[in-house]
Amino acid sequence: MNKVKQKDLILYSGLIILGLAAPYLFSAFKVQLTYLCVLIVLAMTWNLQGGEMGYNTFGNILFYGLGMYLTASVQVGMFFPLAEWTESGGEKTFVHTTAQYFQGIGVGLLVSAIVPAIVAGAIGYAILGLRGHYFAICTLGLGIAAGEIAGGIEIIGAGQGFTTPPFPAEIVDTEARGKFFYFLSFALLIGTFVFVKYIYGSRFRLILNAIRDNEDKAEAMGIQTMKYKIVGWMCSAFFCGLAGGIMGGLIGYIDSTDVAFDGREMGVFMVLMAILGGKGTLWGPVIGATLFHFFKEGLWTLILGWQYVALGVLIVVIVVYFPEGLMGWLREKYPERFGEVIDDKDRKAQVELK
Amino acid sequence: MDFLIFKAPMLMVQASLDGILLGILFALIAYGMALQWGVMNIINIAQGDLVILGGYIAYTMYLAGIHPAWGVIVSPIIMYFVGWALYKLVINKVVDRDLFISILATFGIAIVFQQLMNFIFGADVVVAQSEYGTTMLFDNSVTLPNSKIFSAFISVLYAIGLVIYMKKSRLGRAIRATAQNARAAKILGVDTEKVYAATFGINAALCGIAGALISITLTLHPYVGLPYTVRSFMIVIVAGLGNLPAVAVSGMGLGLFEEFADYILGTEFRIGAVFMLLVFILVYRRFKLSKKREYLK
Numbered sequence: 059m060n061k062v063k064q065k066d067l068i069l070y071s072g073l074i075i076l077g078l079a080a081p082y083l084f085s086a087f088k089v090q091l092t093y094l095c096v097l098i099v100l101a102m103t104w105n106l107q108g109g110e111m112g113y114n115t116f117g118n119i120l121f122y123g124l125g126m127y128l129t130a131s132v133q134v135g136m137f138f139p140l141a142e143w144t145e146s147g148g149e150k151t152f153v154h155t156t157a158q159y160f161q162g163i164g165v166g167l168l169v170s171a172i173v174p175a176i177v178a179g180a181i182g183y184a185i186l187g188l189r190g191h192y193f194a195i196c197t198l199g200l201g202i203a204a205g206e207i208a209g210g211i212e213i214i215g216a217g218q219g220f221t222t223p224p225f226p227a228e229i230v231d232t233e234a235r236g237k238f239f240y241f242l243s244f245a246l247l248i249g250t251f252v253f254v255k256y257i258y259g260s261r262f263r264l265i266l267n268a269i270r271d272n273e274d275k276a277e278a279m280g281i282q283t284m285k286y287k288i289v290g291w292m293c294s295a296f297f298c299g300l301a302g303g304i305m306g307g308l309i310g311y312i313d314s315t316d317v318a319f320d321g322r323e324m325g326v327f328m329v330l331m332a333i334l335g336g337k338g339t340l341w342g343p344v345i346g347a348t349l350f351h352f353f354k355e356g357l358w359t360l361i362l363g364w365q366y367v368a369l370g371v372l373i374v375v376i377v378v379y380f381p382e383g384l385m386g387w388l389r390e391k392y393p394e395r396f397g398e399v400i401d402d403k404d405r406k407a408q409v410e411l412k
Numbered sequence: 413m414d415f416l417i418f419k420a421p422m423l424m425v426q427a428s429l430d431g432i433l434l435g436i437l438f439a440l441i442a443y444g445m446a447l448q449w450g451v452m453n454i455i456n457i458a459q460g461d462l463v464i465l466g467g468y469i470a471y472t473m474y475l476a477g478i479h480p481a482w483g484v485i486v487s488p489i490i491m492y493f494v495g496w497a498l499y500k501l502v503i504n505k506v507v508d509r510d511l512f513i514s515i516l517a518t519f520g521i522a523i524v525f526q527q528l529m530n531f532i533f534g535a536d537v538v539v540a541q542s543e544y545g546t547t548m549l550f551d552n553s554v555t556l557p558n559s560k561i562f563s564a565f566i567s568v569l570y571a572i573g574l575v576i577y578m579k580k581s582r583l584g585r586a587i588r589a590t591a592q593n594a595r596a597a598k599i600l601g602v603d604t605e606k607v608y609a610a611t612f613g614i615n616a617a618l619c620g621i622a623g624a625l626i627s628i629t630l631t632l633h634p635y636v637g638l639p640y641t642v643r644s645f646m647i648v649i650v651a652g653l654g655n656l657p658a659v660a661v662s663g664m665g666l667g668l669f670e671e672f673a674d675y676i677l678g679t680e681f682r683i684g685a686v687f688m689l690l691v692f693i694l695v696y697r698r699f700k701l702s703k704k705r706e707y708l709k
Contacts, residue, residue, distance in 0.1 A: 114512045185691075187698040191455055191511040192649075192708045199642060199690040206684030322523070329516065366527040373520030377513055378505045 074248070081240045088236035092308055094351045095243035099250045099301045100324065101331035101343035103294040106254065108329065109337030110263060111290055112270030113186065117197025118298050119325035120204050121178060123318035125170035125299030126306035127214055130222040132169050133162035133307075144215040156226040167303045174299035175292045182288035189273070198321070205319030220312040239308045246304060250297045251344075257293075258340050266290055267338075326373065334376055336385025345384055415676065422553040427671040429556055435667025436564040437625055439660045440571060441640055442647035444618035450653035451591040451611045452507050454514035458498075460640030461525040462616050466491050466623025467632045468533050471540045474627070480540035483624030484566050488617035495616025499609045507608060522637060529634040542628040563625035570621055574614075575656055587611055639683050646690050649697070649708075 081088050100122065107115045134143045138152040154162065181200075188196050214220050225235040257263050265286045268276040277283050302318070312318050319325075327350065335346020353372075358365045382390070389396050418424070445459055456462075469490055470483025502521060506514040544558035578584035589597040590607045598604050622640075626632065647666055651658035666689075673685040694708070701707055 114515075184695045184698065187702055187707065188694055189707050191515055192694055192698075194512055194515055195455070195642075195645060196691055196694045199687040199694075202638065202642075203684050203687035203691065206687065207681065210678070210680040210684065326519065326523075333516075363531075364527075367524050370520040370522070370524030370527065373523065374502055374517050377516045377520065378502065381509075381513060 077244050077247075081237055085233070088233075088240050089308065090351070090355055092236075092240045092243045092304070094348065095240070095247040096301045096305055097327065097331060097351055098344050098347040099243075099247055099297055100328040101335070101347040102250055102254050103297045103301075104328040105332045105337055105339075105343045106257070106266070106290055106294050108332055109339070109342070110266040110270060111287060112273075113189075113287070114191075114194045114329070115197045115291075116194060116321065116325055116329065117185070117200045118294055118328060119201045119319055119321050120197075121174035121295040121298035122302035122305075122324060123201075123204060123208065123314075123320070124174045124177065125302030126312055126318045127208065127220070128170040128173055128299070129163065129166035129303030130220055130306050130312055131214060132166035133159070133223050136162050136165060141213050144213060144220055154223045154226060156228050159223060159226045162223065163303075163307060167300055170299045170303035171296050172299075174295040174302075178292045178295035179288055182291050183284065186284065186287045186291060201319055201321045201325055205315040205321065208319060209314035215312070215314075219314075219317075222306050222310050222312060224310065239304060243301075243304050243308075246297070246300050253293070253297070255340060262286065262290075270338075326369075330373055330376060333381065333383055336383030336387075336389075339383075339385040342383055342385040349384075422550060423675065425550065426554045427675055428668060429554065430560070431668035431671035432664045433556075433560040433564045433667070434629075434670065435664030436567045436660065437622055437629070437663075438640075438643050438647060438666055439663025440567040440618055441622045442644035442651070442659050442663055443571060443574070443656060444615040444622075445641075445644040446648045446651070446653045446655075446659060447587075447618075448611055448615045449648060451587055452503070452608050453511070454503065454506060455511060455518070455645070456615070457515055457518040457641055458522040458525055458637070459518075459615075459619060459644055460637030460642075461522045461529075462491065462495070462619035462637075463623040463626065463640045464632060464634065464637045465494065465525060465529060466616075466620030467627035468529060468623070469620065470624035470627040471533070471538055471632060474540035480542055480624065480628050481562070483540075483627065484570075484621050487620035487624040489620075491620030491623075492613040492617040495619075496609050496613040498616070499612040503612055504605070504608065522641075526634050526637060533632075533634065535634060537631045537633045538627075539631045540627040544628075557629065559628045563629045566621070566625060570618070571656065571660070574618070583607070583610055639686055642687060642690055646686075646693060650693060 080091050084091065100118070104115070104118055107113045107118070131140055133154075134140050134152075137154065137158050143152060185193070185196060185200070208214065225238070229235075265276070265281055265283075268279070268281060269283050269287065273283055306312050306318070309317055331347040331350045332343045333346070334350055335344065336342030354365075357368065361368055380387075441459065441463055445456065448454060448456055466483075466487045469487040470480045473483055473486060474480040498521065502517060503514075506517050542559045542562070544562060547556045547558055547561070548554070549556060578588060586597070586602045586607050587610065589600070589602055590604050590611075594604050597607075623632075643666060647659055647662045650662040650665075666686075669689060670682060670686060674682050677685055697708055
């Protein structure tokens with residue numbers, strides 16, 4: 059047991075050191091690395107619903123987009139009138155000082171974590187009462203409706219978009235912006251990972267799994283399933299909101315349907331990454347997101363224009379031929395590594411049954 | 413918010429007529445969705461994109477100088493084979509699986525379709541001119557494009573034809589048998605694989621007809637497929653599987669809702685209102701069923 063712990067310690071410290079050193083080692087890829095961190099966070103939080111709870115949601119994009127708009131709105135609204143900012147492309151008339159910028163983004167991120175969690179709690183009771191594909195379609199509708207509605211609201215830029223405050227110009231270091239957002243997202247990644255790992259060792263995860271495997275039975279066993287479903291969704295919303303807030307600052311421009319409530323890209327990516335890595339595992343989404351990101355960044359430029367076709371084909375191939383994901387495949391191949399003890403007699407009996 | 417519509421009765425007549433005519437078209441798409449859902453137990457997210465593809469077929473004919481109304485005959489024939497090929501390529505592998513897999517797989521297909529249509533037909537909003545003119549009613553205060561009347565008429569015609577076909581023909585009987593119990597049908601000698609392929613083909617053909625009609629009544633754009641999917645999904649969950657009159661009525665209801673939402677909330681919120689309605693319908697059903705300690709299945 060002690061040996062395993064030591065191995066873990068080496069692994070984790072190695073990864074953290076790698077993560078901290080990454081922006082200096084791969085200085086040109088800071089934006090990509092930030093994306094990767096955010097993608098991993100999204101995949102891990104999706105996995106809490108889709109993998110652990112068995113509620114395949116397309117709606118986590120709602121919290122992501124909400125967080126994005128909230129961070130930017132708070133950051134602007136704290137110091138300047140929001141309506142004028144969006145109307146005139148405000149970054150030209152109003153300039154954040156360095157202190158204002160960081161204060162704004164700090165408070166903004168706080169709001170963008172808490173409000174989506176509250177929203178998830180508020181709509182959770184109604185939405186999470188749906189099951190299976192009805193839940194999937196309902197959340198799909200919710201995400202798209204949010205995008206369409208945000209695209210009609212004047213104060214946050216409506217159809218023409220919302221420019222987030224530019225990084226303070228007083229900081230002369232040109233690398234500072236990239237580093238700032240990278241470390242922010244890396245901190246978020248570590249926070250999410252620690253949280254999810256904590257959940258994986260807790261009773262909460264067992265309850266979520268019970269809900270996934272048979273909700274009626276779980277309820278019959280005396281578990282208040284609705285309570286746990288809502289709490290689970292709120293946890294996801296919390297981290298999705300933060301991820302959205304960081305992405306908004308990084309991209310610098312928020313469009314209602316193409317950046318914030320981007321069901322066509324982010325909303326599908328998070329599902330795909332979790333499935334690619336293997337849903338219902340701790341490391342699956344991390345590996346899936348990393349692989350997917352490398353694949354995307356490597357291939358996107360090669361097949362420019364055809365990337366969405368490739369994405370669609372990829373979705374079909376993964377879902378149809380590879381639904382258990384990488385971790386599921388490994389688990390099938392090396393069950394011993396995953397702590398599953400398989401009795402030889404049992405295996406033979408299984409073969410005979412077939 | 414604009415409640416002008418309730419003060420002007422003519423505006424209301426206009427919206428109602430538009431809504432009902434549009435709703436009949438939605439009902440046709442929804443009937444295709446109900447068919448494949450009932451028979452194969454898959455939810456096809458690419459439904460709307462099949463519709464748009466059908467529309468582009470009619471639009472291509474229009475560009476070639478043929479009257480786009482002929483699309484209602486050509487488009488379903490082509491789309492039948494598109495659906496059949498789609499079934500053989502992908503759908504046959506997701507039929508017996510979890511519904512979420514079919515949702516995701518067809519979502520992937522939808523993305524591919526959208527992008528290919530974007531390449532082939534361009535990203536502009538297009539419309540095929542039918543030049544049918546307009547009918548004026550009530551002292552010219554209500555205008556009704558004849559193409560809308562034409563499209564509703566054709567939709568009804570095809571729907572009736574399909575119902576008769578499903579009742580009388582051998583394939584129709586086989587489809588209904590498979591929907592009731594696929595295993596029993598198989599034992600009794602129905603080639604379910606063929607039935608599934610035909611069902612998906614018929615669904616695609618229905619989408620093709622609807623698309624051709626949309627190309628002359630509304631507008632086409634590569635990325636507007638998803639709202640049609642959601643509309644048909646909504647109609648199906650309200651009406652139930654395989655109940656054509658109910659599908660027609662809820663289709664018209666949806667059309668009315670949309671036209672009124674368009675006037676009251678403004679055009680920019682139209683699609684948003686459709687998606688919100690979906691959420692509300694599902695949540696309403698969920699609360700109603702949860703009183704009996706049941707849930708939507």
